[in-house]
Amino acid sequence: MTLVEWARQVCAELDLPEEVVKEDVDRVLDLARDAAHSVARPAAPLTTFLLGIAVGRGADPEEAARALTRLALSRADGPDGAGGADGGSPGGENSG
Secondary structure, rough: OOOHHHHHHHHOOOOOOOOOOHHHHHHHHHHHHHHHHHHOOOHHHHHHHHHHHHOOOOOOOHHHHHHHHHHHHHHHHOOOOOOOOOOOOOEEEEEE
């Protein structure tokens, strides 16, 4: 089963009318990767969930994903050069 097929089954289960295409799946996976690597692993599902809320409220999926990607990548290039790529949260606690 592909991720697109899985996403379509999830949509059917949740009674979501939208048709999921490969570009949608790729967008979410790319954002999750950037959040996980630049902020912390737990940031991936949280960030993609928040993207979904924004899109559900009318945000453009591509623009919102780009904005969140920029935000996540800016964490990797933070002022101290450390970013959040070590897997910890900004406050040093790993809250999830």
